[in-house]
Amino acid sequence: MAQKTVLRKPRGFIDVYKHKPGAEKDRTHYCPGCGHGILHKLIAEALEDFDLVEKSIVISPVGCSVFAYYYFDTGNLQVAHGRAPAVASAVSRANPDSVVISYQGDGDLAAIGGNNILQAANRGENMVVFFVNNAIYGMTGGQMAPTTLEGQKTTTTPYGRNIRTDGYPIQMCELINQLTAPVYIARTSLHDMPNIRKTRAAVRKGIQNAMNRKGFSFVEVLSMCPSGWKMDAVQSQNWIKENMIPRFPLDTYRDNSDQPYTVERPVPIMDPEEVRKILGFGSLKTANLRQNPDAVLRKVALRVSGFGGQGIMSTGIALANVGMEYGYNVSWLPSYGPEMRGGTANCSVKVQEETIGAAECTEPNMVIAMNQPSLEKFEKILVPDGVLMYNSTLIDIEPTRKDIKVYPVPITGMADELGDTRVQSMVSVGAFAAVTGMFDPGEIKSLMPVLFAGKSDKVMKLNEDAVQMGYDYVKDNFS
Amino acid sequence: MPRKLMKGNYAAVYGAALAGCQAYYGYPITPASEIAESAAAIFPKLGRTFLQAESEVAAINMVYGAAGCGQRVMTGSSGPGISLKQEGLSYCAGSALPCVVVDIMRGGPGLGNIGPEQGDYNQVVKGGGHGNYKNIVLAPNSAQEMCDLTMLAFELADKYRNPVFVLTDGVIGQMMEAVELPEPVSEFPDKSEWAVRGTADSRHLINSIYLDHDDLEWWNEELARKYALVQKNEVRVEEYRMDDAVIAAIAYGSVSRVLRSAVDLARDRGVKLGMFRPVTLFPFPNEQVLALPDRGIKGILTVEMSNGQLVNDVNLALRGKMISDLHSRMGGNVPSALEIVEKVSELYGV
Ligand SMILES: Cc1ncc(C[n+]2csc(CCOP(=O)(O)OP(=O)(O)O)c2C)c(N)n1
Ligand code: SF4
Ligand SMILES: [Mg+2]
Numbered sequence: 001m002a003q004k005t006v007l008r009k010p011r012g013f014i015d016v017y018k019h020k021p022g023a024e025k026d027r028t029h030y031c032p033g034c035g036h037g038i039l040h041k042l043i044a045e046a047l048e049d050f051d052l053v054e055k056s057i058v059i060s061p062v063g064c065s066v067f068a069y070y071y072f073d074t075g076n077l078q079v080a081h082g083r084a085p086a087v088a089s090a091v092s093r094a095n096p097d098s099v100v101i102s103y104q105g106d107g108d109l110a111a112i113g114g115n116n117i118l119q120a121a122n123r124g125e126n127m128v129v130f131f132v133n134n135a136i137y138g139m140t141g142g143q144m145a146p147t148t149l150e151g152q153k154t155t156t157t158p159y160g161r162n163i164r165t166d167g168y169p170i171q172m173c174e175l176i177n178q179l180t181a182p183v184y185i186a187r188t189s190l191h192d193m194p195n196i197r198k199t200r201a202a203v204r205k206g207i208q209n210a211m212n213r214k215g216f217s218f219v220e221v222l223s224m225c226p227s228g229w230k231m232d233a234v235q236s237q238n239w240i241k242e243n244m245i246p247r248f249p250l251d252t253y254r255d256n257s258d259q260p261y262t263v264e265r266p267v268p269i270m271d272p273e274e275v276r277k278i279l280g281f282g283s284l285k286t287a288n289l290r291q292n293p294d295a296v297l298r299k300v301a302l303r304v305s306g307f308g309g310q311g312i313m314s315t316g317i318a319l320a321n322v323g324m325e326y327g328y329n330v331s332w333l334p335s336y337g338p339e340m341r342g343g344t345a346n347c348s349v350k351v352q353e354e355t356i357g358a359a360e361c362t363e364p365n366m367v368i369a370m371n372q373p374s375l376e377k378f379e380k381i382l383v384p385d386g387v388l389m390y391n392s393t394l395i396d397i398e399p400t401r402k403d404i405k406v407y408p409v410p411i412t413g414m415a416d417e418l419g420d421t422r423v424q425s426m427v428s429v430g431a432f433a434a435v436t437g438m439f440d441p442g443e444i445k446s447l448m449p450v451l452f453a454g455k456s457d458k459v460m461k462l463n464e465d466a467v468q469m470g471y472d473y474v475k476d477n478f479s
Numbered sequence: 480m481p482r483k484l485m486k487g488n489y490a491a492v493y494g495a496a497l498a499g500c501q502a503y504y505g506y507p508i509t510p511a512s513e514i515a516e517s518a519a520a521i522f523p524k525l526g527r528t529f530l531q532a533e534s535e536v537a538a539i540n541m542v543y544g545a546a547g548c549g550q551r552v553m554t555g556s557s558g559p560g561i562s563l564k565q566e567g568l569s570y571c572a573g574s575a576l577p578c579v580v581v582d583i584m585r586g587g588p589g590l591g592n593i594g595p596e597q598g599d600y601n602q603v604v605k606g607g608g609h610g611n612y613k614n615i616v617l618a619p620n621s622a623q624e625m626c627d628l629t630m631l632a633f634e635l636a637d638k639y640r641n642p643v644f645v646l647t648d649g650v651i652g653q654m655m656e657a658v659e660l661p662e663p664v665s666e667f668p669d670k671s672e673w674a675v676r677g678t679a680d681s682r683h684l685i686n687s688i689y690l691d692h693d694d695l696e697w698w699n700e701e702l703a704r705k706y707a708l709v710q711k712n713e714v715r716v717e718e719y720r721m722d723d724a725v726i727a728a729i730a731y732g733s734v735s736r737v738l739r740s741a742v743d744l745a746r747d748r749g750v751k752l753g754m755f756r757p758v759t760l761f762p763f764p765n766e767q768v769l770a771l772p773d774r775g776i777k778g779i780l781t782v783e784m785s786n787g788q789l790v791n792d793v794n795l796a797l798r799g800k801m802i803s804d805l806h807s808r809m810g811g812n813v814p815s816a817l818e819i820v821e822k823v824s825e826l827y828g829v
Contacts, residue, residue: 019684021690021691021694054678054679054682055677055678056677057675057677066688067688069684069686073682074682075675075676075677075681075682075683076675076682076683076684076685076686077543077544077547077675077684077685077686078574078684078685078686078687078688079540079543079544079570080540080543080566080567080570083536083537083540083543083567086532086533086536086537086538086540086541086544087540087541087543087544087547088544089530089541089544090502090504090528090530090540090541090542090543090544090545090548090552091544091545091547091548091675093502093528093530093545094501094502094528094544094545094548094549094550094676095548095675095676095677097677098676098677098678099677100677115533115534115537116533116536116537116540119532119533119537265528266523266526266527266528267526268501268525268526268527268528269525269526269527270499270665272662272663272664272665275496275497275525275663276662276663278524278525279493279496279497279521279660279663280483281481281660317484317655320484320655321484324482324484324657329656329657330484330655330656330657331654331655331656332484332654332655332656333650333653333654333655334653334654355739356656356736357736357737357738357739357740357741357742357743357816358736358737358739358740358813358815358816359650359654359656359733359736360650360813362815362816362817363817
């Protein structure tokens with residue numbers, strides 16, 4: 001009786017290639033003798049054998065395998081040139097239980113996406129990468145790839161690749177083997193049956209690693225491109241054996257598949273009650289506007305300025321916080337970037353009942369100058385009748401303007417007296433409260449848990465003392 | 480309502496967290512870095528993903544991946560980084576993937592500087608990548624709106640399956656204000672029709688390739704229909720003292736805050752200036768701008784921290800009925816209320 005052979009596609013493939021346009025929905029778009037089709041089949045078989053078809057997600061790159069999604073009966077994402085490892089990283093994190101396959105050519109992976117593959121490998125992303133090294137850009141018609149061999153003619157190396165101008169063929173396995181995180185790194189070839197069998201084993205190992213959350217596996221496959229190389233199928237196989245393998249040795253460069261480590265990913269907390277708790281809704285207060293009828297300033301447009309390290313920013317933030325707790329509208333705007341590095345820093349603070357327009361105080365009605373350059377700079381832009389408070393510990397010149405109110409306060413000196421220069425900020429806040437009459441020191445002190453959240457009682461007490469000291473100084477000296 | 484003092488950049492991340500954003504992918508850049516930093520601080524506590532990508536190119540492609548899996552996902556950057564994201568954004572739009580991008584604009588072109596500017600208007604509002612697509616663009620002008628409009632951005636992104644930008648500048652990103660935290664979103668749209676989840680039922684295809692010319696033309700027309708719908712439904716504006724205004728000044732983002740001060744200052748001087756502020760830049764408030772001359776407005780001044788990018792849209796909307804003047808500051812310089820009022824007086828003799 002004649003033997004009957006039943007041929008069928010592995011279940012990893014879609015039965016009828018419905019995404020493929022045109023009439024031929026039963027065959028691939030690859031050229032005869034191309035390696036892509038063989039590798040696709042090895043992957044599809046493995047997915048079937050490990051029962052992973054439904055759990056897998058294939059990332060189709062840009063290159064001849066751009067249409068990998070025609071074939072695999074998995075979840076599919078087609079992505080930008082070279083970015084498959086970046087996309088796959090997020091896909092794997094979004095679906096930690098899935099098997100994520102990044103399928104890429106040499107132009108895609110080693111040229112335009114060179115950094116993306118290294119970084120994904122270095123993060124140990126849970127994915128398997130199949131890297132088709134055919135030493136050429138197949139899809140765009142046979143241009144040089146990073147893996148093109150020395151002397152190899154392509155459409156963009158018509159005289160042969162010159163290593164002096166084009167560099168050397170990049171050996172990706174060797175490169176990735178410099179990184180600590182990857183679990184499995186191997187190079188195989190598709191040029192004959194024994195090597196296809198070895199490729200099959202490597203494909204299966206990579207897929208199993210992804211399934212078992214072992215992390216990052218990298219399988220480089222030397223693959224025929226008869227069209228790009230302008231050879232027939234048999235010549236192409238021989239060309240791999242004779243020319244590619246000497247440059248790209250076939251080997252398992254690393255196999256830590258047995259390591260006990262598995263990739264863990266967090267479970268997002270989406271429950272509104274939990275979210276509110278974690279974001280700290282519980283500790284927030286509802287403020288009602290409280291006003292002191294004796295306030296000198298009712299609408300504060302303040303500049304705080306001084307050296308970096310004098311607590312300029314924190315003085316402003318503390319005042320904005322206090323204003324907010326009193327029910328005012330507040331804004332705080334820092335000078336940011338290089339300006340801060342130059343030594344002086346300043347910020348704008350607004351505290352007012354009305355909606356705040358511009359946050360920057362271009363015409364402040366109050367200035368706190370912590371050093372001399374600040375006094376010189378900001379005295380000029382104070383509005384007439386504005387308030388200038390300056391740090392008399394460090395500033396020994398007198399303000400020149402006569403149409404403003406001046407409060408010399410030894411801010412640094414008082415902080416030092418308390419034993420910690422860092423409390424200058426709260427000395428300033430206390431002095432501000434006394435000068436403006438907007439807040440009283442007791443209420444500022446009650447806000448310490450807001451202003452110094454997470455700090456020790458000792459720190460809070462010290463800062464309470466600073467507030468009182470600044471407040472008392474102004475009250476005692478300028479009433 | 481309970482309030483918290485925070486930077487605009489932080490507020491955007493709070494908004495994202497409250498909107499159920501499950502992943503943040505980004506790369507640091509001043510003045511947007513606090514977005515990445517606050518996401519790094521907040522997201523892990525919520526079991527959400529934070530990853531510092533190797534570049535903005537990687538970040539937007541991670542966003543593509545997460546969005547393709549049905550997650551609410553966000554990235555943030557500033558000019559140079561937004562330039563790098565353009566290819567990925569085009570892929571997101573082409574594959575109809577919802578995502579949120581925050582752009583805290585800085586001075587350009589090139590490395591420019593880190594001062595506030597609005598020079599990204601064209602590359603964000605016009606859909607700066609290749610192909611026929613648009614981003615929906617929201618333009619907050621306060622820390623509160625950084626939170627609220629980021630939440631809205633997620634809603635619109637899902638509603639229209641399109642990238643949504645939260646576009647503002649260094650001033651709004653860096654300034655601190657009181658923010659009332661809204662309630663966390665508890666109901667999310669069903670994406671099972673298209674999102675890839677690594678399950679039997681979710682073996683969908685995320686893709687922007689249409690080899691057949693007719694197919695791709697159809698898809699482009701579909702996108703155009705979507706954008707027409709967005710234009711019809713989603714325009715948002717804010718006005719201040721426009722009721723009796725004779726001169727209208729138009730600005731968005733931090734400039735609109737200065738404008739509010741300028742309006743008050745002008746009114747103190749007896750000049751009837753009003754503020755017209757587009758909150759959405761795409762969709763642009765074309766009809767509302769076109770109606771200005773009929774509301775007794777005799778002069779329109781567009782104020783922007785760019786070289787006439789916004790005023791182009793204002794003038795397109797005006798269809799020649801009136802021509803808006805331009806007051807432009809650049810390089811990190813912020814216009815002051817006084818200079819705006821003086822410009823108004825000089826231009827319109829009021
Ligand atoms: C950003 C971008 N640059 C260039 C291209 C054009 N392009 C398409 S495929 C390709 C080369 C692909 O070569 P490779 O990754 O080796 O895949 P192969 O076709 O050889 O399998 C290029 C340059 C593109 N699609 N996108
Ligand atoms: S061009 Fe080369 S890589 Fe592409 S399908 Fe043909 S043989 Fe395969
Ligand atoms: Mg190739």
